[in-house]
Amino acid sequence: MFKKIAIAVALVAASTSAFAQPFAQQQAPSFYAGIAGTSTEIDNLDRESGYGAFFGYKFNQSIAIEGGYYRVADTEYRVGAMRADVTVDQIDLSVIGTLPLSNGFDIYGRLGYARLEAEADIAGYTGKEHDSNALYGLGLGYTFSPVVHGRLEVQKPASDTTKIVAGVSYKF
Incomplete structure (x- = not known):
């Protein structure tokens, strides 16, 4: 019985020291900011290019928390002689969970809140509409240096909207 307890204690002690090394190498808390280009598809509309910025x-x-602003669409629609200028903006706040992989790669998931706001200008008349939804996404990241990180992600800011985001961030 004593031998079994001694072996169990030895295994626990060995495993504790083995796990202590990766935790000691964890990154210190840090702020980061970045820019991104987007391609967004809203059901029944053309795919639109956009841009944005984020801070986290x-x-x-x-684990990270991140907020962002994106110009999802800025386009002109024509139906006969009628013309409409339409812009769609997204403001979001998310929690991001990251799983580090080898060689600087990581995968991450996003869960948060998104507010989409559309504004249309038709013949001098302006109308606005907004929609608040759960935001979720899945992405792949790559660390180029200790302070520069790239990402490619697919997001769902609304049930009828799919956004592809390619961005780069700087840690400070």
Whole structure:
């Protein structure tokens, strides 16, 4: 019985020291900011290119909180002689969970809140509409240097909207 307890204690001690090394290498908390290009498809409309910026705080290598602003669409629609200028903006706040892989790659998931706001100008008359939804996404990241990180992500800011985001961030 004593031998079994001694072996169990030895295994626990060995495993604790083995796990201590990866946790000691975890990144310190840090702020980051970035820019992104987007391609957004809204059901029954053409795919639109856009841009945006984001700012976040990384608590450790696995958890971050992030906010962003994106110009999802800025386009003109014509039906006969009628013309409409339409812009769609997105403001979001998310929690991001990251799983580091080898060679600088990581995969991440996003869960948060998105507010989409559309504005249309038709013959001098302006109308606005907004929609608030759950935001979720899945992405792949690559660390180019200790301070520069790239990402490619697919997001769903609304049930009828799919957004592809390619961005780069700078950690400070």
